[in-house]
Amino acid sequence: MALGIIKNCFLKKLNYNIVIPEKEIMKKRFYFSGNEAIGAGLLKAGVRFLTGYPGTPSSEILPTFQRLAKKYLNNFFADWCINEKVAYEVAYAASLAGIPAAVTMKQVGLNVAMDPFMNSAYVGTDGGFVVVSVDDPGPHSSQTEQDSRFMAMAAKVPVLDPSDIKEAYFFSQKALSLSREFKIPVLLRSTTRVSHGRAGLEIEHFEPLLDKPAPSFKENLKTWKEKLKRLAATPKLRFLLHKELNQKLEQIASENKPRFFFEGDIAIITSGGVFSYLYELIEEHSLEEKICLVKFDLPFPIDEEIKKELKNFRRIIAVEESMPVLELQLCAEGRNTGIVPKEGELTPAVCEEILSKLGLLKKKKHISFPPLPRPSLCPGCPHRIGLFALKKAFGNSAIYTGDIGCYTLALNFGVTDTVLCMGAGVSFSFGIKKAFQMAEKGRAVIGIVGDSTFFHSGIPALIDLYHYGIPVLIVILDNGTVAMTGNQKTPSSSQSFSGEKLNPVSIEKIVEGIGIEFCKVVDPYEFKEVLKVFKEAKKFLESSFSPAVVILRHLCINTKEGFSVNPKYRVKIIEERCTGCKVCINEFECPALYFDEEKGKVFINQVWCIGCGCCVYACPKGAIERESR
């Protein structure tokens, strides 16, 4: 088969296990994660304007870019924005002004940016624009297993799907060059395994990159008028832009063919991280003459000619994460015929099962893992004591509408009843309270939201709550950082990553600016004061035509500053007083407290305890005491 020849030339490139002489290692080899490779790749490609909103598994891309840019560039912008939509529009506008730009987010973040994303495909770009969206098949730390390749297809945006760290580095560069060549936004899709994977990566030095970006905006009035038509297009012109977009896609498809590996007569079509699992399995089980692995670096758009070429194979099976993007485009077998699972990650073990379903391998014995201990808030976390006080004040009958952040873990100790998406903690309290009012039930509803999530999308919902006079309590957990994704900054910071001055945004001023009269700020570590404020809020809500807001402000103890200023006590258990009631274990859930089954009492693990002293309030018997160090 002619495909064999193509295979051979690619195989040469694929030798990853070369032993490199020691001197070169010192110079050029990095142990990079996929996200670091993308950050470095974007910089190397020429991106000079990068924005984003943090979200696992995408959060390390922007900090890597910042770190390298600070070292190698004079003139750039790289920082977090308030949410993905704003981040998208800010960076995209810079690209329209002629500066190579990019934006990073996680897959559910792309939902937030969907409006500009869909539109920008029509309008195109000038400086080049790369959208990085990282998917989370599994899911490991997300609400959905959605596939950004599908979103790209829906928006008619070309998408590159790297399969390993090396490709993550080179595809981020290819994404920008493709974008510049065709004046179209390009999506770079990664997944948890590629983004959080690590490998030795050999990269060139960045020194020759000290160039200055030059905006072309309005420089040439003649072309400016032409451009304006596109930038503020009427529906009539949008139709023409759509036509132009389709032409671009056709050309891109014809210039980007899939790659073929091995020589079998069963074609397995794939893209992204799954490719590397399949490649390994084919080698491991010597299936080189049974399978031909067809790798789509660019899973959308696909050239029509490929369909014809694939007809030469006995079977065509699509094995891809996490939705049937190639399968639908190429009318292949896969999820529709039950060969590929419709949910969950396609791990190497799952890929092995797929191969055995095809009759290529013997069925293996399934190894099932015991459940891992569930995660809980860090010892000393201000959210824990704040939410413990909240439960104490409002009890079990209240409905707690939670949100996305570390505090989602309050599910563990019963202070969160709902979690949907960013900002829904605030808007859910509206819908649920109104429903109770309509049913003439007086149940209390409390919305819980973190500071960054409040900025991200809690503000519009709070405006509606006030506008319609909904008497709910909104608790804003303000720890001064985006804690869950690795302590990125929020708009309340007064300094950028490079030490430049920023205007800090005040949450209470926003709340008061809306018109909300009951807005109190209190440190959750001041337990008695917090209880008092919650009781006041409860009273206020009984007769108010407005929500009440309590801001619990205490720095995240997982930051250097937060830890250094945190109170430090010597905490001890008075064994005689402990009755083994487990209130502190079940309703407070600090990892530093453990129940000794033999003794029937609770003890403190001094390795984990940071001495915050909050647990003294959790014990109904007064068996936990603290003293100043």
Next chain:
Amino acid sequence: MKLVILGKGGQGVIFFSRVIARAALGEGFSVCGTEIKGMAKKGGPVEIHLKIGEGRSPLIKPGEADLVIVLSEDLKEYGSCFGKKLFVFSKEDIEEALSKVPPRQINTYLLGRLIKKEPFLRKEAILKVLDSENQKFFLEGWNDV
């Protein structure tokens, strides 16, 4: 070599694994792997896969690890699903280490003991990627076996 490392957030598992990875890279081996962190920063389980001198994907299939290093004893059963050969840092090991070195250096100390017992990398390769303070505690562990 396929290596799985298990531990808890805040235990320095990531640092521990990167020392091994960098040492292996320094020896000229290819290294690929992944760091699986859960939602919790402190106390949540952390799972590291490392393929040294082989492979191209970051994941190790259940039952196929050549060595499973368990830094937190309660993850032993989970770890045994990855492979037969386990190296567990028991509660007693950690307590003993605590009596000899500062809490932050436990991992480096225990790495010294591990490499002496399971020499999948040369002692010198590890020393090369450690700073002088860590070198001291690594050697202390090495000498204690």
